[in-house]
Amino acid sequence: INLDPPVLTVHQSIGDAKEYYQERTVFLRCSGNSSPPALLTWHRNDRHTLIGDEGVSIYEPLFTQGETKILKLKNLRAQDYAKYSCVASVRQVCGLKDQKASFKLTNRTAAPSIQIRVTDPVIVNPGDLVLLQCEVLGGDPPPRLSWSRVVGELPPDIQVSGGNLTIPRVRLEDAGEFQCSASNNVSGPVRKSISIYVRTLRNGRFWITPDPYHEDDTIKIGREVKISCQVEAVPLEELRFSWLKNGRRLRPSDRIIISKADSELAAGTSSLDIIDLRFTDFGTYTCQAKLANYASPEINIEVNISSSTVPPSVSVPPNRARLRIREGKDAELQCEVHGKPKPVLRWCRIDKDCTDPVETYDGILHLRNVSRTASGVYRCQTSPYNGFNVPPREAQVELEVLYPPPVFPQTLELRQALGRSVSLRCNVERGKGWRPLRYEWRLDGSLLSSARYDAADPNLYEIEKLSNRDYGVYNCSVSNEAGTSSCIFSVNGRAYAPEFYYDTVNPVRSVKPNVYSFLLQWTQKEPEAVDRVTSYRLQYKQIRSGHPRWQGVDVSVPSQIRRGDLLSHTISDLYKPFSYHVRLTPQTLFGDGDSALRLVHYYEAPTLSPQTGDASCSFEDESLCGFRHDPSGNFNWTRRNAEKKNPNTTPNTGPLTDLAGSSKGMLAADVPYSPGGTPAGHYMFIEASRPRKPGDKARLISPIYTLATPSRSGGRQNVFCLFFYYHMYGKHVGSLNVFIRSYGTLGDQPMWSHSNNMGDHWHKANVTITPRGPFQIILEGVRGSGMEGDIAIDDVTVVEGSCAKQSSFYPSPRNSCDMALSHTCCQLYLVALALAYGLMWPR
CATH class of the missing domain: 2.60.40.10 (Immunoglobulins)
Structure with missing residues (x-):
């Protein structure tokens, strides 16, 4: 995931025009590079530029897939000379902040014009001082100059300062073509090239x-x-x-x-x-x-x-036509060349392209640290240089590189239960060598068997009935003239590590005011591979300094664990609010198996509404029901009530108390609700006073919502309804936005938004959500243009089903159950809710 700053360039409708006030149309092009694709927006003088503005059009070029947006200024007007900005945004994915590029368009805007004040090419002697000067002739904004090499990088000893390139003592490798580039984001870079020749x-x-x-x-x-x-x-x-x-x-x-x-x-x-x-x-x-x-x-x-000048001839010395050498050693391939004058020899492999042969003057080709890939036939051939220009004479030398026999598998672990049969096979591709292969089997260093390659199955070792003394490390060594290779088999009865299940519904529960429990669930990997798992050793310790000691308990298991069986155990003595390391180790007749580690974190589960039984939060608890502040915001929401309200709070904005029904568990109707809550009731609030600035954002993120049971919609997409109440009172009120962050979907998706002054009332919002998987709600408050712009929210509730369905199911305050008036009514109502919905809060 990345978001690069956008690139903003300016272009004209006619390429040879020099100044922009001579033209009637200007194109501003913005290109971005990001993953996921960025949203590109245009601003003029720091205000959002609308497509409907007369003389302005915004469009995407063909085949750019949203990576480029062009702002077209047609029939250029005086007000079009302004500062333009292109903003690239991925909507705060992974905390990536927006990137911006700006350009000020004036009637003097022009593309760069440059010249190099040296005749091309520059011819110098080695060691000379070279100075190339690139001069700006025109352009607005003032162009930026840079030097580069057309092929390769600039040498480290070259000095570049503005438009000057200096080589203090030029070398042969400094020769080449150099390029001066001028850029001011108008019509693309302008380049001039010059070549340096070193004699x-x-x-x-x-x-x-x-x-x-x-x-x-x-x-x-x-x-x-x-x-x-x-x-x-x-x-x-x-x-x-x-x-x-x-x-x-x-x-x-x-x-x-x-x-x-x-x-x-x-x-x-x-x-x-x-x-x-x-x-x-x-x-x-x-x-x-x-x-x-x-x-x-x-x-x-x-x-x-002279008369003694003779043409060349090539031959291979006796016993040198076939050379055998061990891998890793040095090799010398030799040809004898005769003739007057004596020619140079060229070497290459006959099975390779001979585009870059190796030339030798003594007829010997030196190969260092040869590998098995160097095996092959090499050709020595006379060169036409420093000798006769006649058809080349040639000879051949074969090189055979000897290496230990390749074996597989080189290492293998076998986990088996007692009493089973085991077959170990070391597969061999016969290496290059004169002596036959030889096999040797050892267990933990003790010799088991030894045989030549022609024995019956020398590479196979079988154990008919595995016992405790058969467990260990088996080494099968295979030898030839060049060396020895080995297959290593580790045979043991150690159980595989368990695999934790991380989607447990509501694993955290409060046991006492300062103690919580955690429901740990797991499956056993390959339970039938070894002896039956008889129990698990469960260990846990706090993640903080000064508490290194592990606490432990043995967990019994059913008589037989099958693959995919979900096992569980509740750890009931964890202290709030600490997190814990948890280690789980299976145990068999062999002993301890592989351990699995995970972290356990404490969080406050949202309270259940006494009226509905659904996931609801009225922010009466300091834990905020598991809601947390998004660090990508500019500031945070504040939990507040009327009793603790700051007496210096800005007047004419914000609520006096929480929602009237908050402390009573009531749901208000879909109409503005007048103040009338309790002074002790809490709500979430953003303060618009200083040091807040226009556009500052505060974001509140909910816990993850999941379903305790499969959807009742028969496999179709899950549908939820979000209820919440909001208070937006004040002449400078900004906006309140709701986003959904769903697993399997990239980025936060906007779901609801409201702006401007709504009066001194609490209002109800209903938002239907159709996520693809577990999801989170994000409530974002944006500060408006002034300090009279406080925003508050309360009673955030999520239920399963569409909001249209809920509007007929949930009673309004005027017809809701009153616990004091009709206890039986409310009992029936809560039972109906419990039967109808299974929405639960996850971990």
Whole structure:
């Protein structure tokens, strides 16, 4: 779950216009990134912008799935030059607060315009100081400048300050394309790029090409021979070549052709063609490469042309064609190469793409810490560089990596009851090796059996009838030439851990004023896997410092526990309001099994209305019937009555007493009810006086509501009715909102809302709720524009069934049972309610 700040950008209807007052239409685009999807709303000058406002339209672009909203200002007016804000909200899911982005639109608003005050590209020598300056030419609001590298990250030694990028001592790896970006949220970022070239001259190499027209493999008198040399140079425009023979500069002639840029070869190559080779042409030829404007050493590549020049050949030394090595060791694959000049060898595996071969000058390929995946056939092949440019010569070397035999399962736990048969099998994929496999079975280190691979089922160990002495750790070791692998079997009769049931209805009950009980329920995992569970050891201790001691009790169980049986025990001596660690351990003939741990928390269950028997809260108890304050709010609701009311309370707002029926258990009619409660009766209240500010919220969250029995609607969706009374009196009253938080539904769903002054009366609200599962009610009070805006609530009641059904079932104060007048009437009424409804409060 996340909520990123929204991104707000401004766009014009015509792309080449420079200033917004020249245009008649402006688009403000707001994009959000969140999970769950955020609700995007627009505000102008901190006021909510309505779609119906003339000249303003709000819409979502196609294929954006609610992640983008556009505010269109058509026929731009003077009042449209204002501050616009986009607010992204996920409605306080997981306490995530709203995010906002703002933009002030004026008649000077314009997109950025920039330039880089250096000629592109920048060519420098290694070690030089490089300074790139990016300058703002225009834009309103003033653009923000940043530098980046087109490919990769900026090197750590590069210094960026505003529009300046400085490289104190440039290196070869600093070369590349850099980009200056300017952004002011108008028409998207503007970018300018520039390249830095660092002069480089390296990696000189050569090759000899015999007469290509006759497909010769050797140099022959009277035939053509071509010498080529190549270097890596940056920039190529500054690269210069020259040729020497026996130390003297060579001049082109009819038979000597020098090509400084051979179109048939890669860049940075020069060729010397000798037509009709003569004996006098034998000698040492030197190819010189250097960069103009760079005082670095030149590269000299020497090539000897003589009658002793021979083409390359490759072979594998005796007894080196097949190499066997243990996994984890180093390996050396060797090929012998002959020829004059001696060429470079390239290595690669024949079953892999040879796009990046390994080059060696001594013919040896070094492999470090080889693994079994390195097994295969390797090819050594002559390179065309520093030798003859003829079809490559090659040879092959096979590498076999020896490793211990793979086994499975490597570890396995078996839980079995006494008297049962057990079979242990260590499956083996035979490893690479000369000697046969060998098996060895041990129990807790003691040898049980030993056999070769060709014995009958050497990888199987069977126990016909399990006894106490058969419990333990079995180790099956499998060996070959490369090493040993093992299968580990842990055989025991330990019972699995119990699994707690967390949906117990109303597990907490008050036993004494300072003592409560907790109904603990659980099921036993795989009860038939081991011997019968005879009892459970139940232990518990308080979660607070200074109380490390566990209290315990043994819990007896039925003669036989089946899978899925729900077991229970009531812990009856827990002290309010402390929480407890609870540990439950099953016990069998083997001994203690695995333990399960959970926490037990105390909470005050809501009181039941004496009038209805349903889940109702009149806030007469300090525990608030399990209601709690939402920490995501700006302030909290206050429990209050007339006796403890602050004498300095703001006049002309708020109730004088609680609802008239609160202390009597009566439900008022669906009409305003005049003050007339008792001074001792309590209600919940939000104070609008300072330091509260407009829009501040106080949120009260109910306990979780569940059904004690399946719904009477035959599997259809559950329906509940929420009754409560509210008092909204004062000229600055804000709003009162009701949300439902249902399990299986993301976010709080709005269900009811009321705003503004309702007079000095208590009013009744009926809200029908159709949750998908267990749910909570959230009562949110929002502070209005001033201090005369107090809001109060009282007698919050939830019953099963729709509110339309309840309106005919529940009597109004004028026809309700009066306990003093008709005791028999009220008895019948309460019995009817008990039979009709099964709404319970959960944990």
